[in-house]
Amino acid sequence: MEDRFLEFVKFDLQIIALSVFALLYALKVYQLMKLPWPREMGPRRGSEELGVVYSFAWLFFPWSMSSTTQHLGRWVEFALYHLGAGAAILGTFTIPFWPAIMTRPVSLTMAALVIGGFIVGAIKLARRIIAPELRVVSTPDDYFSLAAVEVFFFFTAMALITEARGWMIAYFLITAAFLFYVPFSKISHYVYWFFARVFFGLRYGRRGIIAGKRA
Amino acid sequence: MEEQKTVVEQAKEELEKRFSRTLAVAASNLCVHCGLCVDQCHYFVATRDPNISPVAKAEQVRRVVKGEHDWLRRIFPWWTGAKELTEEDLDKWVEAAFRNCSMCQRCVVNCPLGVDTPLVLATARGVLTAVGKAPEILVQLADAAIAREENLEFFKDFYLEQIKELEAELQKKVGDPEARIPVGVEGARFLYVPLSGAHTIMPAAEIFYHAGESWTLSMFEAANYGIFLNDPVRSKRITERIIREAERLKVQEIIITECGHAYAVSRWEAPKWFKDQPWNFRVRSILEVMDEYIQTGRIQVDKSRNPFSVTYHDSCNLGRNSGLFDEPRRILAACVEDFREMTPNRERNYCCGGGGGLVAIPEWQDIRLEAGKPKADQIRATGAEAVVASCDNCRHQLGEINEHYGLNVRVMGMAELVANAIVPNNGKK
Numbered sequence: 167m168e169d170r171f172l173e174f175v176k177f178d179l180q181i182i183a184l185s186v187f188a189l190l191y192a193l194k195v196y197q198l199m200k201l202p203w204p205r206e207m208g209p210r211r212g213s214e215e216l217g218v219v220y221s222f223a224w225l226f227f228p229w230s231m232s233s234t235t236q237h238l239g240r241w242v243e244f245a246l247y248h249l250g251a252g253a254a255i256l257g258t259f260t261i262p263f264w265p266a267i268m269t270r271p272v273s274l275t276m277a278a279l280v281i282g283g284f285i286v287g288a289i290k291l292a293r294r295i296i297a298p299e300l301r302v303v304s305t306p307d308d309y310f311s312l313a314a315v316e317v318f319f320f321f322t323a324m325a326l327i328t329e330a331r332g333w334m335i336a337y338f339l340i341t342a343a344f345l346f347y348v349p350f351s352k353i354s355h356y357v358y359w360f361f362a363r364v365f366f367g368l369r370y371g372r373r374g375i376i377a378g379k380r381a
Numbered sequence: 382m383e384e385q386k387t388v389v390e391q392a393k394e395e396l397e398k399r400f401s402r403t404l405a406v407a408a409s410n411l412c413v414h415c416g417l418c419v420d421q422c423h424y425f426v427a428t429r430d431p432n433i434s435p436v437a438k439a440e441q442v443r444r445v446v447k448g449e450h451d452w453l454r455r456i457f458p459w460w461t462g463a464k465e466l467t468e469e470d471l472d473k474w475v476e477a478a479f480r481n482c483s484m485c486q487r488c489v490v491n492c493p494l495g496v497d498t499p500l501v502l503a504t505a506r507g508v509l510t511a512v513g514k515a516p517e518i519l520v521q522l523a524d525a526a527i528a529r530e531e532n533l534e535f536f537k538d539f540y541l542e543q544i545k546e547l548e549a550e551l552q553k554k555v556g557d558p559e560a561r562i563p564v565g566v567e568g569a570r571f572l573y574v575p576l577s578g579a580h581t582i583m584p585a586a587e588i589f590y591h592a593g594e595s596w597t598l599s600m601f602e603a604a605n606y607g608i609f610l611n612d613p614v615r616s617k618r619i620t621e622r623i624i625r626e627a628e629r630l631k632v633q634e635i636i637i638t639e640c641g642h643a644y645a646v647s648r649w650e651a652p653k654w655f656k657d658q659p660w661n662f663r664v665r666s667i668l669e670v671m672d673e674y675i676q677t678g679r680i681q682v683d684k685s686r687n688p689f690s691v692t693y694h695d696s697c698n699l700g701r702n703s704g705l706f707d708e709p710r711r712i713l714a715a716c717v718e719d720f721r722e723m724t725p726n727r728e729r730n731y732c733c734g735g736g737g738g739l740v741a742i743p744e745w746q747d748i749r750l751e752a753g754k755p756k757a758d759q760i761r762a763t764g765a766e767a768v769v770a771s772c773d774n775c776r777h778q779l780g781e782i783n784e785h786y787g788l789n790v791r792v793m794g795m796a797e798l799v800a801n802a803i804v805p806n807n808g809k810k
Contacts, residue, residue: 201402207652209663211704225493232729233417233491240417244493299419299431303440305462308414350452351410352461355494358411362495365403370490373649374704375728 172331175338176262183345190349191357198361206372217371221363243286250283251315254322258341261325261334277326284319287312311351318344388512389466395511396446396466399504407497408446412436418498421491423731424481427754435488438477439501445470446501471514478505479516480745483752484609485697485732507611515610519738523606523615530622533600540564544598547579551586555805562586565630566597572632573667574599574623574643576773581638584796585667591803592679596636599626603643604773608650609738617654620646624655627662634663636670639794641698641736641772648703666699668771671799672708675715681804682716689791690719691798692765694756694779695730696772709771709795716802721763731755733770735778750785753778757786767791769798 206214228234228241253276260268291312294300318340325337348354370376386394419425419434431437440462448455448463458464488498509515529536541564548562562582563569573589573596575581582598589596601622607615627635637644644666652659674680693713699705706727713720723730734753739745756779760768768783768790770776779792 198402198405201400201405203402204653206649207656208649209652221495231491231493232487232725233421234493236420237417240415241493293416294414297416299425299434299437300414300416302431303414303416303434303436305460307461310460352413354410355413358406358409359494361402361406362411362497365406365497366489366495373702375701375706376490 172335172338175335175342179342180258180262180338180345183342187345187349191354194349194354194357206369208372210372210374212371212374212377214368214371216377217369218364218367220371220377221367225363243289246282247286247290248283250280250286250319253277253279254283254319257322257326258338262338273326273329277323280319280323280326284316284323287316287319291316307352311353314344314347314351315353388468388471388514391512392471392508393449393466395508396504397449399507400446400450403497404446404500404504405450407439407500408443409451410447411494412439412443412496413494414440415493418488418492418496421487423483423485423487423734423755424748424752426731427734427752428748433477433481435482435498436496438482439496439498441470441473441477442501442505471509471512474505474509475514475516478502478509479519479737479742480739480748483697483732483734483736483739485736486701487697487729487732490701490728503611506609507613510610510612516738516742518741518743519606519609522604522741523610523612523619526602526604526606526619526622527615529601537600540600544582547582547586550579551583551590554583554587555590557590560586560590563597564600567630568632569595569597569630570633571596571636571670572599572623572627572630572634573597573636573638574601574603574647575638576602576604576640576643580794580797581640581773584794584800585638587800588671588674588680588796588803591806592674597630597632599623601626603637603640603647605643605646606738606741608642608646609741613654616646616650620651620654623647624651624660628660632662634665637664637666639667639771639773639796641696641702641775644705645698645702666703666705666708666771667796668699668705668708668712671796672711675712675799680799681806682799682802683804684716684718684802686802687717687798689717689766690721690764691717691767691769691793692721692723692760692763693726694723694733694760694768694770694775695727696770696775697730697732697736699771700730701728705771709769712795712799713769716798719765721765723759723763725759731759733775733778733782735774735781740774740777746781749778750781753782754786757782757788760788760790761786765790767793769793769795771795 224230228238234241257276294304321337321340325333414436418436422435425434444462444464445466448458448465482502484499486499544562544564551562552558552560573585605616605619607619637647647664675682693709733756734749739749768779770779776792783790783792
């Protein structure tokens with residue numbers, strides 16, 4: 167009975183949750199694509215294509231923005247946090263669908279990344295509570311989303327370290343709950359991030375501000 | 382009889398009209414409230430007020446937009462801070478969008494996610510203009526520019542008389558009684574569009590004279606206050622005067638004087654408004670023309686004629702909004718002996734605080750000068766004796782900052798500096 171429950175949360179529930187998740191995102195993107203897009207029309211001064219490449223690349227080069235140059239620690243936090251998130255999400259696929267690669271060293275490496283993300287998450291949550299400039303713009307969703315990711319990180323790390331059935335069940339239940347919540351919350355920022363970086367690259371590239379400046 | 386709409390209903394309607402793909406992204410869950418934009422804003426750097434950081438300003442508008450368009454916010458508005466628009470909100474938007482933001486775009490280039498905060502606030506400006514809550518002076522200035530075209534015959538003679546006086550000055554300056562400031566010349570290569578005031582005509586006229594340029598002066602001013610209102614109807618109308626003049630005179634290029642927003646409007650925004658009536662002339666800034674003259678040897682300059690130390694202020698509209706970074710630096714390398722970069726510069730440069738139409742609003746002078754402190758600190762750190770800005774609004778603000786913070790620098794335009802450095806050649810005769 168317990169094995170069947172584990173199988174259910176590992177496979178069936180994940181597939182249901184992922185389908186809902188994908189459907190909601192598809193709907194979001196569809197709604198976005200229906201809207202008018204006021205594109206740049208002025209003769210090019212630089213390259214739109216290079217602008218888009220630069221726009222995405224900026225994220226990986228902390229020296230490309232004053233904000234990340236001034237706050238290098240925040241950029242490191244960002245990197246660790248998203249590496250942790252990546253590892254936690256990866257686990258939801260590899261554990262049920264590709265168990266052969268989940269050797270002990272792989273599990274522990276992923277757990278280490280997730281723990282890194284968890285620590286950064288705690289710092290982010292504390293900062294949001296303490297810093298007046300963040301408090302003034304924070305909503306319950308901001309606090310809850312951070313806390314929810316912390317819970318997700320915690321159960322992921324425990325599942326990866328112990329590989330015990332109880333932690334696994336909890337991990338997959340939390341994952342499914344997460345998949346249902348994410349499209350509604352600020353955690354869905356990465357869907358819009360893709361569009362925002364494209365828009366930014368097209369505009370600032372075409373105008374010769376960030377890439378391919380005209381000689 | 383149809384009931385008259387309330388201000389809030391009109392505002393919501395206007396907001397809906399402006400809801401585009403770019404705005405939908407900027408006003409979505411994209412912003413995670415990380416706060417990295419906070420100290421990239423000169424207002425925050427100067428005041429340390431968390432309520433006027435970019436994210437805090439945009440959030441006021443974003444919460445209303447999301448209230449209309451976000452799923453979760455429609456069901457549980459309190460969870461995400463979403464709210465129904467009220468007239469009180471609109472009054473707060475005036476502060477956030479017109480008073481506490483100069484549309485400098487420094488927050489966008491420093492946002493790891495690419496949240497277009499100025500787009501959100503510019504949308505608020507457009508909505509406020511549509512419901513009659515925009516600063517009256519900006520509306521009046523935009524309308525005055527439109528009225529000038531409508532009453533051109535009334536202004537024409539007086540304007541031509543003034544130009545004749547300037548022409549006499551030019552002749553005296555270059556020592557050539559044949560030197561001209563041409564107006565309304567058909568077939569000229571350039572239509573030069575100045576601002577109000579001789580300071581945007583005389584140095585350019587001198588440079589064109591020495592370059593032996595074929596040019597003609599516009600009957601209109603380049604300034605376009607419609608863009609500060611984010612009012613596409615007024616902005617288009619103001620730009621249209623110049624475009625029609627250029628078409629009538631069959632010029633090859635429109636050259637915009639040293640004015641950041643006027644250049645950005647003509648170069649980047651206007652093509653969107655006239656996409657069904659494309660024109661066949663180029664739009665350039667006088668900066669690009671001066672750079673070309675110097676690089677091609679069409680004018681000779683001598684840097685020893687500007688023996689003082691100079692720093693350069695990148696106007697947000699020319700730099701971060703239009704990509705004119707190298708041209709002014711090449712000019713300065715040729716025209717001054719001691720050029721000192723500000724830190725940071727180029728797309729990272731701080732706004733002087735005078736952008737977004739703020740220099741025209743006397744009642745907000747206090748916050749404008751306060752927000753100019755990072756710029757004052759930048760200038761002071763260079764130890765330069767002069768600061769050059771290629772934007773008239775920036776120059777106005779820098780002049781006030783100079784006085785307010787006791788910087789003791791000379792505020793100059795680039796054309797003035799080039800005109801100083803020119804080696805006379807008797808008009809390439």
